[in-house]
Amino acid sequence: MPTTEKTHYDVVIVGSGFAGANMAYMLGQKGKKVLILEAGPGIERSREDYLENFYLNTFKAPEAPYPPDATALAPAKTNVPRPTIPELVFNTWDAKPGRWREPEQSYLSYQQSQLPFASTYERLAGGTGNHWMGTALRMTDNDFKTLSDYGHGRDWPIGYDDLKKYYHQAENLIGVSGDAAEQQSIGPDFGDTNFPMRALPKSKLDQLVAERVNGKSLAVDTEDTTAQVTVTPAGRNSEPYQNRRVCRGNTNCTPMCPIQAKYDTQFALRLALDTGNVTLQSKAVVDYLTVDTSDLNTTGSNDEKKKITGVHYLTYDDISAPAKSGKTGENTVSADTYVLAAHAIENAKILLYSTKKNGVNIANSSDQVGRHLMDHPVYLAWGLTSEPVYGYRGPLSTSGIESFRDGGFRKQRAAWRIEIGNEGWNWPATDPYTTAQDYIYGTNTGQLNENNTVLSNAEYRDTCNEKLTRQFRVGFLVEQEADPENRVMLSETLVDHLGIPRPELRYNISDYVKAGFRSAKAASQKLHKLMDAKEYTKATTEVATHWFDPVDKSVYNYAGAGHVCGTHIMGDKPENSVVNDKQQSWDHPNLYIAGCGSMPSIGTQNPTLTMLAMCLRTVEEGILGV
Amino acid sequence: MTNPTNIGRRTILKGGAIGTLYMAAGLPVLAVADFPKIEKAPLEFVQISSALLGIDASDLLRQVAPDNHSMADEYYSIIYHGCRSGLNKMIAKYRKVSRRLSPQQIGNLFLRADSSQPNAGIRQDEIGTAARLSMQMWLFGIWYGGTEMNHNPESISAIPKKYQNDFVLSSRAYKEGWIWRFAQSHPMGYSQLKFGHWAEPPPALQSYMPGTQLN
Ligand SMILES: Cc1cc2nc3c(=O)[nH]c(=O)nc-3n(C[C@H](O)[C@H](O)[C@H](O)COP(=O)(O)OP(=O)(O)OC[C@H]3O[C@@H](n4cnc5c(N)ncnc54)[C@H](O)[C@@H]3O)c2cc1C
Numbered sequence: 026m027p028t029t030e031k032t033h034y035d036v037v038i039v040g041s042g043f044a045g046a047n048m049a050y051m052l053g054q055k056g057k058k059v060l061i062l063e064a065g066p067g068i069e070r071s072r073e074d075y076l077e078n079f080y081l082n083t084f085k086a087p088e089a090p091y092p093p094d095a096t097a098l099a100p101a102k103t104n105v106p107r108p109t110i111p112e113l114v115f116n117t118w119d120a121k122p123g124r125w126r127e128p129e130q131s132y133l134s135y136q137q138s139q140l141p142f143a144s145t146y147e148r149l150a151g152g153t154g155n156h157w158m159g160t161a162l163r164m165t166d167n168d169f170k171t172l173s174d175y176g177h178g179r180d181w182p183i184g185y186d187d188l189k190k191y192y193h194q195a196e197n198l199i200g201v202s203g204d205a206a207e208q209q210s211i212g213p214d215f216g217d218t219n220f221p222m223r224a225l226p227k228s229k230l231d232q233l234v235a236e237r238v239n240g241k242s243l244a245v246d247t248e249d250t251t252a253q254v255t256v257t258p259a260g261r262n263s264e265p266y267q268n269r270r271v272c273r274g275n276t277n278c279t280p281m282c283p284i285q286a287k288y289d290t291q292f293a294l295r296l297a298l299d300t301g302n303v304t305l306q307s308k309a310v311v312d313y314l315t316v317d318t319s320d321l322n323t324t325g326s327n328d329e330k331k332k333i334t335g336v337h338y339l340t341y342d343d344i345s346a347p348a349k350s351g352k353t354g355e356n357t358v359s360a361d362t363y364v365l366a367a368h369a370i371e372n373a374k375i376l377l378y379s380t381k382k383n384g385v386n387i388a389n390s391s392d393q394v395g396r397h398l399m400d401h402p403v404y405l406a407w408g409l410t411s412e413p414v415y416g417y418r419g420p421l422s423t424s425g426i427e428s429f430r431d432g433g434f435r436k437q438r439a440a441w442r443i444e445i446g447n448e449g450w451n452w453p454a455t456d457p458y459t460t461a462q463d464y465i466y467g468t469n470t471g472q473l474n475e476n477n478t479v480l481s482n483a484e485y486r487d488t489c490n491e492k493l494t495r496q497f498r499v500g501f502l503v504e505q506e507a508d509p510e511n512r513v514m515l516s517e518t519l520v521d522h523l524g525i526p527r528p529e530l531r532y533n534i535s536d537y538v539k540a541g542f543r544s545a546k547a548a549s550q551k552l553h554k555l556m557d558a559k560e561y562t563k564a565t566t567e568v569a570t571h572w573f574d575p576v577d578k579s580v581y582n583y584a585g586a587g588h589v590c591g592t593h594i595m596g597d598k599p600e601n602s603v604v605n606d607k608q609q610s611w612d613h614p615n616l617y618i619a620g621c622g623s624m625p626s627i628g629t630q631n632p633t634l635t636m637l638a639m640c641l642r643t644v645e646e647g648i649l650g651v
Numbered sequence: 652m653t654n655p656t657n658i659g660r661r662t663i664l665k666g667g668a669i670g671t672l673y674m675a676a677g678l679p680v681l682a683v684a685d686f687p688k689i690e691k692a693p694l695e696f697v698q699i700s701s702a703l704l705g706i707d708a709s710d711l712l713r714q715v716a717p718d719n720h721s722m723a724d725e726y727y728s729i730i731y732h733g734c735r736s737g738l739n740k741m742i743a744k745y746r747k748v749s750r751r752l753s754p755q756q757i758g759n760l761f762l763r764a765d766s767s768q769p770n771a772g773i774r775q776d777e778i779g780t781a782a783r784l785s786m787q788m789w790l791f792g793i794w795y796g797g798t799e800m801n802h803n804p805e806s807i808s809a810i811p812k813k814y815q816n817d818f819v820l821s822s823r824a825y826k827e828g829w830i831w832r833f834a835q836s837h838p839m840g841y842s843q844l845k846f847g848h849w850a851e852p853p854p855a856l857q858s859y860m861p862g863t864q865l866n
Contacts, residue, residue: 079840080822083793226850263846274849277840417836419849447849448839457830461790465762465783466802467772478769481758481786483866486705486833490856493834 034060034304034360036648037336039311039375042152043633044620044640045366046293047198051644053300060304060358061297062336064105064367065149066092066344067307068291076283086110087156087280087587091149093346100132102347104522105310108133108145113585118569125569132527133370134516139533141569143585144400146368150307153368153587154290156280158421159260160444160631161201163192165212167431168628171506175435177537178506179397179625182597182606185213191638191645193218196258198637199288200266203258211255211427222263224256225272228447230414230497231256231424237556238426243548246434254445257425258634260288267292274419276448287420311338311367312525313379314387314616315357333616335359337382339523352523362615362648366640369398369622373513373592374528376618381515381526388593388610388618393603395513397591399627402534402583404441404501404542406549407453408560409473413494416449417457423447429548430504430629439504439541441548442629449496452584453562457493464488472561499552501545502586504629505538513592534583539574542581588632592622607647608639617643686821692727695742696785700726702754703761703786704829709862711789715827722827725820726788730781733796733814737781744778762786773803780806790833792824793817832859 035057038045049059069075075090088095088109098115100106112132116125124135133142146153167174169181192213196203202222205215227235235254243252261272261282272286285292297303315335335357343350365372373395379387388394426443434440450456450471459471467479473492480488516529546562553560564571564580571582596602599611608623610616621627621636694708700723701708714721730738741761748757756766761782765771773779780799787795797816799806807815819825826841835853837844857865 076840077822080825081819083817083819085839226847228849229852232850271846273842273844273846275837275840275842275844281840283840413852415835415849415853417831417834417839418844418853423849449834451839457834458791461830461833462787462795462798465773465786467770468802476770477772479759479763479771479773480769481703481705481762482755483705484755485703485758487866489830489833490835493830493836 032060034058034358036060036362036364037062037358037360038364038366039336040064040152040365040367040371041150041290041294041305042366042368043154043157043290043293043637045364046151046154046290046297047637048364048366048619048640048644049303050293050297050300051641052648053297053302055649056302058302059297060306060360062309062311062338062358063150063305063307064310065147065307067150067305068294072285075281079281084111085280087145088147090281091147091155092344097346098130099347100521100527101129101519102522104341104343104348104351105148106132106346106521106527107148110145113141113143113570116569128519134519134527134529135531136529138531140572142398142400142530142532143402143570143583144587144589145585146370146587146589148371150305151289151291151294154293154633157289157587157633158278158631159287160422161196161199161203161258161260161634162427162630163208163213164628164630164635165431168626168630171435171626177435179594179596181625182595187606188635188638188642189214189216191641192634194641195634195637197221198293198641199260199634200262200269201258201260201634202263204256207255208258211253212431220258222266225259225261225263225420225423227254227256228414228419228423230410230416230447231445233410233412233414234424234445234556238552241555243426243551244429244434244544245547246437246544247429247432250428250432252426253428254424254426257422257444259420261420262286272420276417276419276421278421308341308344309338310341310523310525311336311375312523313337313375313382314363316383316385316387316613318383318385331613333363333613336363339525341523348522362617364617364619364648366619369589369592369620370513370528372618372620372622374515374526376593377513377515378526386612388603388612388616390612391599391601391603393509393594393601395592396509396511397507397594397625398511398513398530398532398589399505399507399591401502401586401588401627401629401631402505402538402542403586404503404545404549405453405498405582405584406501406545406553406560406562407450407496407498408553408556408558408562409492409495410497411495411557414497415494416447416496417451417493419447421446421448437540438544439506439538440629441501441503441541441545444500444502446498446500448498449493450498452500453498456496457489460492461489472563497558499549500584501549502629502631503538503541503545504627506535507591507594507625508533508535534572539572539581542583543574543577546581586631588621588627590621590624590627590632593618594625595623596625608643609647617647619643687728687732689724690728690731692721692723693742695745696727696738697723698749699741699745699757699761699782700785700789702757703782704789705758705863706829706860707862707864710860715823720823722789722824725824726785729788729794729820730785733794733811734777734781734784734809737777737809741778741781775803775805777806777809779803780809788820788824790828790830792821792826792828793819835859
C-alpha cells in the first residue's frame with residue numbers, strides 16, 4: 026500500500042545534481058526545510074572507491090567510476106539506468122526507421138529519429154556534476170537574443186544584465202579560476218568584479234597555439250576578427266579553496282579529479298547537508314507529480330486549484346546492472362514548493378509521465394515540454410605538432426579560442442568556440458593505447474603507423490615518445506539552435522526495471538548547425554596550417570553519429586558535449602514556453618523546473634555556469650520571493 | 652569533453668587494438684581474474700621485458716613504494732598462469748640467443764614474423780603471444796588476452812579460457828604503466844606532480860628511466 030509521508034517540508038527537490046544540490050544549499054542556508062529525493066545511490070563514503078573503479082575499468086569513459094556498470098547495456102534490467110558512451114559505441118544505427126538495431130541496449134529509445142543524441146548524463150548523488158570538466162564561461166549579451174539578432178533559435182525573456190550578479194555568485198560558489206580582464210576583452214562585462222581565484226597557467230600546447238595563431242584569421246566569414254587564445258575560466262583550484270586542494274594537473278577532470286581540486290557536485294551536496302536543514306533521500310526515484318484532480322471542479326482561486334500536491338517516488342535496493350531485485354516500496358511526499366532538478370531529459374520525462382498518470386495536463390499546456398532539445402555538437406579535430414607540446418599533462422583543457430563565437434555570420438551559420446585539449450589524442454583515438462598497440466601489432470588504427478611496422482626496444486620506445494609528445498586535439502563546440510522537433514517523448518513500450526517509461530528521442534542536426542560544422546572544418550585546416558601541424562582528422566561512417574554533407578560532399582562526425590539543454594524552455598508567454606524567467610511553471614505556481622532544460626538558447630559556451638546563475642536567481646527572486 | 656563516439660563499430664568488430672579495448676567492456680571488466688599467488692620473476696623474464704621495451708632491467712626492477720612491491724613479480728605471476736607454455740618457450744629461446752643477439756634484435760625476433768622485416772607482420776607462435784602480453788602489461792598494466800586473440804586467432808590455444816579477455820591487473824599496475832613515461836607524462840588520473848607543471852616542458856625522457864642508456 027502506498028503510504029503518505031508526514032514530515033512537512035518547505036521545499037522538495039527532485040535530483041541532487043548541479044541544480045538540485047546548489048539550490049538546496051541556498052535554501053538550507055536561509056532556514057528552509059528541504060528534502061532532496063535522489064534516484065541514484067547517495068554520497069559515496071570514500072571517493073577512493075570511485076577512483077578505484079576508474080583505474081580498474083578498461084573502458085575509461087566518463088561513466089567509468091560511477092555505478093551502475095555502464096557497460097552492462099541492460100536498461101530494462103537496471104533500476105536507475107542512464108545513457109552511456111558504451112551504448113553509443115556498441116550499437117549500430119538503422120537509418121531507415123531511425124533507431125538502434127538493438128533498442129533494448131539503449132536507455133534512450135529512438136523509433137523515428139534522424140540521428141542519435143550523442144550526450145550522456147549520470148544518475149547518482151551529485152548527478153552529472155560529478156564528471157563535468159569544469160569549464161565555466163559566461164554567455165554574452167547576444168547569446169540571449171539569437172532570434173531577434175540573427176533570426177535563429179529563441180530569445181530569453183531575460184538578458185545578461187539580469188544574470189550578471191548571479192554569475193558572480195555562481196563563480197564564487199563553484200570556485201572558478203580565471204582572468205576577468207581577459208574574459209571581458211572577449212565579451213561578457215564583469216564590471217568591477219573578478220574571479221575568486223587567478224587563472225590556471227596555460228599549457229605548453231596553449232602557448233604554441235597562441236604563438237602561431239594569435240592575431241590570425243581562421244574563418245572566412247569573420248575576416249575582420251582574429252584569433253586570441255585565452256585561458257578558460259574553470260571550476261578548478263589555482264589556490265586552496267573551500268578546503269579543497271590546488272590542481273595538480275592529473276588530466277582527469279572528466280571523469281573524476283582524484284584530489285577534488287575540480288569542483289564537483291557531491292561537494293555542493295555536502296555543503297547543503299551541513300546547513301542542517303537539508304535531508305537527502307537516495308535511491309528514491311521520482312516517477313510523477315500529483316495534483317488534486319477533485320479540486321478542478323470545486324471552488325477556490327485558480328492558483329490554488331492548479332497547485333502540485335505531491336511527488337510520488339519508488340524505492341529500491343540494488344544498484345547493480347542487471348539488478349537482482351526491483352522496487353521495494355513507494356511513497357508520496359508533499360511540500361509548499363516543488364523543484365524538479367533531475368536533468369533536462371529526466372525533467373521532461375517526469376512531466377510527461379505526470380500528465381499520463383494524472384490524466385490531466387501537468388506543466389504542459391503549451392505543448393512545449395520535451396521540445397527544443399539541444400547540445401553543442403562537437404567537431405573534433407586532431408593532429409601532430411611540428412615540435413613536442415607534451416600532452417597528457419595538466420587539466421584536460423586550459424585554454425580556448427572564443428574570438429569567433431559572435432558576429433553577423435550567425436545569421437547564416439551556427440557559431441563555434443574552440444576548446445584546446447591537453448590530453449593528446451585520448452578523445453579522438455583513445456590514445457596512448459591505440460598508437461602504442463599499433464606498433465606492437467603492426468596495425469594502423471590510430472593512423473600513425475602507415476607502414477604497419479612492428480617495433481621493439483629503443484625503436485619502439487622512441488617512436489612512442491616522438492609521436493605521443495606531439496599529439497594535440499581541438500574541439501569546436503558548435504551552437505545548436507532551439508528546434509521544437511528535437512524532442513524528448515515517453516516511450517510507449519520501453520520501461521526501466523522499476524516499470525517507469527524510458528525517454529524516447531527525436532533528434533536532428535539542422536542545416537544551420539551543419540553550416541557551422543563546415544566552417545569549423547575549414548577553420549581547423551587553417552589552424553593546422555598556421556601551426557605547421559599535420560592534421561589527422563578523419564570522418565567515418567562506421568558510427569551512427571555522422572551525416573553526409575551534400576554541400577561539400579563529405580562525411581561529418583559529431584560528438585556530444587554533455588550539454589543537454591532546452592526541454593522545458595523559459596519564455597515570456599505561457600502559450601509558447603514551459604516556465605517563466607524564474608523557472609516557475611506557468612501552469613503550477615508552486616512548481617519550479619530547474620536546470621539547463623530551461624535555457625532557450627545556449628550560444629557556444631558550456632552551459633552549467635549560466636544554468637547555476639539562473640538557479641540562484643530562481644531561489645532568490647522566485648522561491649524566496651525577494 | 653568527451654564522448655569518444657567516433658570510434659567505429661566496425662573497428663571494434665574487426666578487432667583493431669582500439670576495438671578490443673572497447674570490446675573488453677562487454678565483459679565483466681571489474682571482475683579481474685582472481686589474482687593468482689605471487690611468483691618470483693626470474694631475471695630472464697625481466698631481461699626479455701627489457702629487450703622488448705627498451706628499458707633497462709634496473710628500471711623495471713625498481714620497487715614500488717610504500718611496500719616494495721615488485722611489478723615484475725606481479726606481471727610474471729599473471730603470465731605464468733595466462734600463457735605458461737609461451738612463457739617457458741620464450742625464456743628457453745632467450746637463453747639460446749641472449750649471448751649472440753643485441754636486445755634490439757631479441758625484441759624484433761620475439762615480436763616480428765621476420766625479425767629483419769619491420770612490416771612483415773607479427774610473430775604468431777606462442778613466443779610472439781607471450782612477448783606481446785608481457786610487453787603490454789608493462790606498458791598499460793593491462794592483460795590483453797582478448798586483444799591478442801583478435802589479432803592472432805592462433806593464440807587461443809596458448810591462453811586458458813579465464814585469460815582470454817582484457818582486464819586491468821590492479822590499480823597499481825595502471826599507475827605504473829610505462830607508456831605514460833614514454834609520453835613524458837603520468838597516468839591519466841594519477842600523478843605526484845605539482846601545480847602548474849603543465850606550463851613547462853617535462854623532465855627529459857632519461858629521467859623517467861635513469862638506468863636506461865638512451866641513444
Ligand atoms: C562528460 C561531460 C562533461 C561536462 N563538462 C562540462 C563543463 O566542462 N562545463 C559545463 O558547463 N558543463 C559540462 N557538462 C554539463 C553538466 O554536467 C550539466 O550541465 C549539469 O550537470 C546539469 O545539471 P543538472 O542538475 O541539471 O543535472 P545533473 O547534474 O545530471 O543532476 C540531475 C540529478 O537528478 C537525479 N535524478 C534523475 N532522475 C531522477 C528521478 N527520477 N528522481 C530523482 N532524482 C533523479 C540524478 O541522479 C542527478 O543527481 C558536462 C557533461 C558531461 C556529460
